Structure formats: structure tokens, C-alpha cells
Amino acid sequence: MKYVTIIDIANELGVSKSTVSRALAGDAQNVKPETMKLVCETAQRMGYRRNEAAVNLRRQLSKTIGIVIPEVVTSFFMSFIQWAQRDLRQQGYRTIIAVSNEEVTQERECLQMLEQCRVDGILMSVCHQSANAALYQEIMSRGIPMVFFDRQVCGVEASQVHIDDVSASVFMVEKLIRSGCRRIVHLLGPEHIGNATDRLRGYREVLEKFKLPYNPQYIVAGGLSADEGAQAMEEFLQRGLAFDAVFGFTETSVLGAKSVLQRMNFRIPDDVSLCCISGTTLCTLVHPTLSAVEQPTEEMAHTACRLLLEQLATPGQCRPQTVVLHGEVVVRESTKAVQAQA
Amino acid sequence: MKYVTIIDIANELGVSKSTVSRALAGDAQNVKPETMKLVCETAQRMGYRRNEAAVNLRRQLSKTIGIVIPEVVTSFFMSFIQWAQRDLRQQGYRTIIAVSNEEVTQERECLQMLEQCRVDGILMSVCHQSANAALYQEIMSRGIPMVFFDRQVCGVEASQVHIDDVSASVFMVEKLIRSGCRRIVHLLGPEHIGNATDRLRGYREVLEKFKLPYNPQYIVAGGLSADEGAQAMEEFLQRGLAFDAVFGFTETSVLGAKSVLQRMNFRIPDDVSLCCISGTTLCTLVHPTLSAVEQPTEEMAHTACRLLLEQLATPGQCRPQTVVLHGEVVVRESTKAVQAQA
DNA sequence: AACGGTTGCGGGAACGGTTGCAAAAAAACT
DNA sequence: AGTTTTTTTGCAACCGTTCCCGCAACCGTT
Numbered sequence: 001m002k003y004v005t006i007i008d009i010a011n012e013l014g015v016s017k018s019t020v021s022r023a024l025a026g027d028a029q030n031v032k033p034e035t036m037k038l039v040c041e042t043a044q045r046m047g048y049r050r051n052e053a054a055v056n057l058r059r060q061l062s063k064t065i066g067i068v069i070p071e072v073v074t075s076f077f078m079s080f081i082q083w084a085q086r087d088l089r090q091q092g093y094r095t096i097i098a099v100s101n102e103e104v105t106q107e108r109e110c111l112q113m114l115e116q117c118r119v120d121g122i123l124m125s126v127c128h129q130s131a132n133a134a135l136y137q138e139i140m141s142r143g144i145p146m147v148f149f150d151r152q153v154c155g156v157e158a159s160q161v162h163i164d165d166v167s168a169s170v171f172m173v174e175k176l177i178r179s180g181c182r183r184i185v186h187l188l189g190p191e192h193i194g195n196a197t198d199r200l201r202g203y204r205e206v207l208e209k210f211k212l213p214y215n216p217q218y219i220v221a222g223g224l225s226a227d228e229g230a231q232a233m234e235e236f237l238q239r240g241l242a243f244d245a246v247f248g249f250t251e252t253s254v255l256g257a258k259s260v261l262q263r264m265n266f267r268i269p270d271d272v273s274l275c276c277i278s279g280t281t282l283c284t285l286v287h288p289t290l291s292a293v294e295q296p297t298e299e300m301a302h303t304a305c306r307l308l309l310e311q312l313a314t315p316g317q318c319r320p321q322t323v324v325l326h327g328e329v330v331v332r333e334s335t336k337a338v339q340a341q342a
Numbered sequence: 343m344k345y346v347t348i349i350d351i352a353n354e355l356g357v358s359k360s361t362v363s364r365a366l367a368g369d370a371q372n373v374k375p376e377t378m379k380l381v382c383e384t385a386q387r388m389g390y391r392r393n394e395a396a397v398n399l400r401r402q403l404s405k406t407i408g409i410v411i412p413e414v415v416t417s418f419f420m421s422f423i424q425w426a427q428r429d430l431r432q433q434g435y436r437t438i439i440a441v442s443n444e445e446v447t448q449e450r451e452c453l454q455m456l457e458q459c460r461v462d463g464i465l466m467s468v469c470h471q472s473a474n475a476a477l478y479q480e481i482m483s484r485g486i487p488m489v490f491f492d493r494q495v496c497g498v499e500a501s502q503v504h505i506d507d508v509s510a511s512v513f514m515v516e517k518l519i520r521s522g523c524r525r526i527v528h529l530l531g532p533e534h535i536g537n538a539t540d541r542l543r544g545y546r547e548v549l550e551k552f553k554l555p556y557n558p559q560y561i562v563a564g565g566l567s568a569d570e571g572a573q574a575m576e577e578f579l580q581r582g583l584a585f586d587a588v589f590g591f592t593e594t595s596v597l598g599a600k601s602v603l604q605r606m607n608f609r610i611p612d613d614v615s616l617c618c619i620s621g622t623t624l625c626t627l628v629h630p631t632l633s634a635v636e637q638p639t640e641e642m643a644h645t646a647c648r649l650l651l652e653q654l655a656t657p658g659q660c661r662p663q664t665v666v667l668h669g670e671v672v673v674r675e676s677t678k679a680v681q682a683q684a
Numbered sequence: 685a686a687c688g689g690t691t692g693c694g695g696g697a698a699c700g701g702t703t704g705c706a707a708a709a710a711a712a713c714t
Numbered sequence: 715a716g717t718t719t720t721t722t723t724g725c726a727a728c729c730g731t732t733c734c735c736g737c738a739a740c741c742g743t744t
Binding site: 002003047049050051052053054056057062072073075078079081082085094096097099101112113115116117118138142143226252255256258259262281282284285286287289 | 344345389391392393394395396398399404414415417420421423424427436438439441443454455457458459460480484485568594597598600601604623624626627628629631
């Protein structure tokens with residue numbers, strides 16, 4: 001239970017703790033090579049582990065970045081974290097992960113915890129586009145840079161990185177229409193997630209462009225989870241309306257809808273085309289594989305880290321900037337081929 | 343960039359920092375109710391955030407548990423973390439998550455980092471059954487309790503919690519045989535994961551019990567990922583052997599195999615039954631839904647936390663204990679119904 | 685021998701909280 | 715009023731590390 005400290009090492013060797021500290025820090029300027037070697041070996045031998053708490057306290061910074069994500073079900077956030085951790089670690093930063101579980105109050109607790117741990121910066125994907133906006137501002141006003149990724153946040157002057165939801169939607173829905181679909185159901189995302197509005201807007205833009213009627217009956221709240229998606233699908237089926245495609249806010253909800261349809265023996269894509277935005281590897285694991293606008297996860301992580309690291313390097317200097325990435329439409333088996341020009 | 347400290351609050355109110363500290367700690371014994379109220383309000387107003395580093399340094403403990411997981415692709419570990427976090431938070435513990443990416447050296451770095459952060463205990467799922475065993479021992483000998491979950495670890499005297507892989511295997515394979523399958527391919531897990539051996543043993547036991555021949559040709563190294571599973575499946579198909587079922591070490595590898603089979607128009611389960619151990623929600627999202635022995639994720643998390651918390655409560659007292667949980671066989675669409683008794 | 689410069693090291697004050705102990709203040713007894 | 719008891723507060727040490735400052739030893743130069 002007792003950890004070895006630099007004082008223990010100092011006593012062991014009959015030198016001062018300053019020397020030990022310098023030796024372990026590799027300060028070649030101020031410590032003789034032999035001493036350095038001796039100290040490091042003794043530290044190794046005695047099983048010394050630096051006490052981060054002491055370092056943080058003294059240095060007034062933690063070399064730690066907090067990452068807040070809304071959920072751990074989809075692989076997107078997990079994969080984002082993996083990329084981000086790699087980038088951050090390369091710059092000597094640790095990461096501490098907090099999950100808000102899509103709940104505003106839990107999100108607040110997460111942020112408070114991160115502040116207590118004196119994180120140097122925060123990468124954040126919000127669970128509500130505006131509910132905690134004031135808190136974000138407060139944190140940033142204390143000098144802790146935040147970069148928001150994936151989910152857009154409203155009314156906060158901060159760096160953001162997300163995909164162009166409108167055009168992602170446009171691309172995907174156009175693909176559907178060009179493949180012959182005319183009555184497209186949209187599984188709408190939760191209204192408190194800004195991206196949902198944009199994706200719906202893209203959907204409507206395409207209908208307009210192709211002079212197709214917009215019928216609100218074809219819009220169902222599909223939530224985020226597979227269960228919600230399944231429920232939404234059943235709800236729509238109740239309405240008894242003809243349809244030939246389902247375009248979903250997110251992967252999981254479409255997969256929920258998919259299982260409902262397959263259970264009712266709809267053929268995919270012959271009877272119904274399926275597609276969504278924000279696809280991950282999951283899309284390739286299901287059958288038929290799911291057409292989707294893929295999140296550029298790696299790029300998003302790189303960008304978010306870059307924006308954050310820039311702010312950390314030049315405190316208070318950087319103006320917030322928003323980077324909009326482009327998702328890649330990947331057509332797979334769940335949508336029909338684009339037909340020859342009519 | 344400057345945080346408010348208890349000294350700032352003390353100066354503001356003209357009291358000592360001891361009083362502020364006690365007031366914020368809610369020490370009703372030693373501080374007048376009015377003072378307490380005043381201090382708390384001022385702290386609130388000034389935007390005070392306790393410095394965890396200072397507390398940890400003074401208290402010689404961090405109230406933090408480290409969780410090390412091998413990967414972030416499958417939802418199992420994510421979901422485990424979520425449950426564990428809930429239990430631990432209830433007892434006042436924070437969590438810090440580290441990912442070893444299935445690499446022994448990265449796992450060592452993770453553990454070193456956790457030690458530096460002076461975590462009070464570690465929940466761990468290893469990436470190799472024995473490679474870092476000495477390190478685990480060393481950590482535990484320093485008085486940091488570790489509990490190993492899901493993946494078994496060899497040659498270490500520590501608490502573990504995992505499912506009964508042999509009987510899980512037995513149950514699943516028996517189901518296959520009772521549903522009429524006779525030539526069952528097994529996608530073997532990596533040899534450095536102890537559970538793989540047990541699952542293979544279960545497979546063999548059933549064959550023996552039913553007096554079916556064991557043919558090593560039907561065992562293919564299926565790895566962990568979907569890609570590896572797909573590759574293994576193709577490798578097996580090359581052999582040109584007849585088969586009517588695939589039983590896999592894990593979900594993802596079977597899903598990889600599944601996409602290969604479906605691309606080649608095998609009907610599931612009519613031509614080939616599919617099933618695996620260690621299924622998560624993913625099994626219900628694919629089509630046809632996948633029969634599997636489900637991980638009792640929640641129970642495993644509860645148990646692991648309980649074992650760890652017990653050790654934390656009575657330092658050095660608890661003998662290591664191994665808890666073996668039972669997975670639940672969930673039959674879904676990818677396997678045929680069990681036939682009437684022959 | 686005296687000089688400035690470099691090198692290598694030790695002393696000690698921070699960093700922000702907690703906590704045992706003593707002292708002061710307030711309350712409750714004679 | 716004085717005494718005891720209780721409540722409330724302040725003092726100071728401490729946790730492990732960093733880092734500024736100062737000291738001594740040694741160097742080569744004059």
C-alpha cells in the first residue's frame with residue numbers, strides 16, 4: 001500500500017530529492033550522467049511510480065483531456081475515442097472518458113468531474129443541442145478549451161467539427177430517388193439533436209428538387225436505438241401508406257426498422273430500400289449490408305484533436321472555428337442500383 | 343485559467359481555509375450551520391471546483407478505479423463499463439478507462455498509467471492469458487486489488503469472474519446436434535485467450551457424448567474480428583468439406599463468416615446453422631438473428647465490482663475468489679428448431 | 685593567486701486541500 | 715459571577731513533486 005517516493009530514492013542514495021527529480025525528468029543540463037543512470041536504475045529497482053496527483057498539483061495542469069460522449073452502444077464513439085486517444089497520447093496527453101447516457105443532468109456531472117480533475121481541455125459530443133450551453137460557456141470562460149464533435153451545439157461560441165448533414169442527406173436521398181424510389185419514409189432523429197433538423201432539411205430539399213410531394217405522414221420519430229426504430233416502423237406500418245424506402249437518421253434505428261420489415265417478409269431492397277446516415281462497421285455486418293453515409297470517424301477525431309491542441313498551444317488566442325467534413329455515401333446491398341437515366 | 347481555491351473563499355469571507363474545507367465537506371459536527379451555508383453559497387457563486395489532485399495527494403488515495411479492456415469494437419466491453427461505472431459511482435469511485443488494443447505492450451503502458459494515477463483498484467480484461475502475469479502480481483503485491491473479468495488469466499492468484507465456457511459451449515453445440523446438425527465447423531478463438539481452449543473443449547465433449555467423430559479439419563482459427571471470421575470461413579470452404587453448422591468463438595467472427603456464407607447464397611439456417619458464444623445486442627440486429635450464449639454482462643459487472651469493493655473495504659484480508667457465471671443460451675433464427683426426440 | 689564561468693547538487697517554498705490539536709467563543713451549568 | 719462544557723474556529727503539519735535560488739567545486743584564463 002505504500003508507494004516509493006523520490007524521497008525514498010534520495011535517502012537510499014544519499015542525494016537530495018531535487019537531484020532525483022531532475023534525474024528522473026532527464027534533465028541532462030543539471031545532473032551528471034552517472035548520477036542520472038544511478039538514480040534511474042534505483043528507481044526502477046525500487047519500483048518507483050511517479051505520483052501524478054503531486055505533479056498535477058505542482059504543475060497546475062494535468063496533461064489530461066476529457067472526452068464526453070452520449071452513449072456507448074454504437075461503435076462510432078468508441079472508434080472516435082480510439083483515434084483521439086492515439087493523437088492525444090502522441091502529444092503527451094492522457095484521456096479520461098465520461099458518458100452522459102443521453103441525459104442532460106448526467107452530462108453536467110461529467111463536466112463537473114472533469115473540471116475537478118483539472119483536465120486541460122475537453123472533447124465533447126453533446127446529448128442536447130442547447131440544454132447545457134451556459135455551462136459550456138462557463139467552462140470555456142475559465143480557460144478550458146472545448147471542441148464539440150459529431151453533434152452540433154447551438155448558441156455556443158466554440159470550435160466544432162461535424163459532417164455536413166444537409167448534403168449527406170441530399171446525397172443519400174437522391175440515390176434513393178435515382179434508383180426508383182418515390183415514397184420514402186424518414187426516421188427522424190430526436191429534436192434535441194441539431195443534426196436531426198439538418199438531415200430532415202436535406203430530405204425535403206431533394207423532394208423539392210425532384211418535384212415530389214412532401215407528406216408529413218412519412219416522417220416518423222425514430223429515436224436513436226434499435227428499439228425506437230422498430231417501434232417507429234411499426235407505427236408507420238399502422239398508417240397503411242405505401243412506401244418503397246426507409247431513410248433513417250442513424251444506423252441503429254434503421255436496423256430496428258429493418259428487423260421489423262424482415263420479420264414481415266419485406267424483401268430488401270426489392271420491396272423496400274434501406275439506408276441511413278452515420279454508418280459504422282455495423283452496416284457491413286448485417287444482411288443485406290446497409291447503404292449509408294459513413295462517418296469519417298478517423299478524420300473527425302484527427303480534426304477535433306488538432307483544434308483542441310491548437311487551442312492548448314496558444315491559450316486564449318484561437319478564435320473558435322467550425323470544420324465541416326463530408327461523409328462518404330457508401331452504396332451497399334440494401335438499396336437498389338441507380339437506374340439508367342429516365 | 344485561474345481556478346478558485348478554498349483560500350480565495352476564505353479570504354473573501356475572512357475565515358480560515360480550515361473552516362472552508364470543513365464547510366464544503368459538510369462536516370456539521372464542526373461548523374456552524376450559518377457559516378456552512380455562507381461558505382457553500384460563496385463557493386457556488388465564485389465557481390469553486392475542488393482540486394482532485396490536491397485531495398488525492400493528501401488522502402493518499404484517489405477514489406478512482408481503473409478499467410482495462412482489450413478492445414472497443416464489440417459492445418460487450420462498453421456495456422460492461424457502463425454497468426460497472428454505475429456500481430462504482432454509487433460507492434463514490436470514479437473510473438478511468440484504458441484500452442490495450444489486444445496488445446501486450448500497450449496493456450503494460452495502461453497499467454503503468456493507472457499506477458501513476460494511483461488508482462485504488464483495477465478491473466481488468468486481459469489481452470493475453472499469461473504474458474503480463476508477473477506484472478499483475480507485482481501490482482497486487484503493492485496492495486492494489488485487481489479483479490479479472492471475462493477473459494481468464496493464468497498463473498495469477500487473483501479474483502476472477504467469467505462464464506463457464508465449457509458448459510456454454512456444450513449447451514450451444516448440443517442444441518445444434520439436437521436440431522439435426524452433424525458436421526459442425528468451429529471458429530476457434532485465439533490461442534492466447536484461455537477461453538478459446540475451454541470452448542473448444544466443450545465442443546469436443548459434445549461430439550464424444552453423441553459418439554460423433556472429431557475431425558480437426560473442422561476447426562479453423564477464426565480470430566476475433568469480422569474480417570478474421572470471414573477469412574476463416576473462406577479458408578474452410580476451400581477445403582471442400584460438407585458442413586451444416588458453424589459454431590464460433592465469438593459474435594463478430596461468426597458475423598464475418600455469415601456474410602461470406604450469405605454472399606454465396608447459403609440459406610440460414612436451412613443450409614447452415616450459425617451460432618456463437620458471447621453474444622450481445624448485435625445478435626438481435628442482424629438478419630437472421632443470431633443464436634448465441636449471451637454474456638450475462640450486467641451480472642458480470644456487478645460481480646466484478648462487488649469483488650473489487652470487498653477487497654477495497656478489507657485491505658489485504660480477502661482471499662482471491664473466482665466466480666463462474668452461467669451464460670444463457672438464446673435460440674434465435676440462425677439455428678433450426680430442436681427436432682422431436684429420435 | 686585571483687578571477688569569472690560552468691557544472692552538479694541541496695535547501696526550501698510552493699501547489700490546494702485535510703485534519704489533529706489547541707484556542708477562542710458561546711452556551712450551560714453552579 | 716465563576717466554572718465547566720460544548721461548539722466553533724484557527725494554526726500548522728502534511729501529502730509528493732517541481733523549480734527557483736544559492737552554494738561549492740572545478741575549470742581555464744590571466
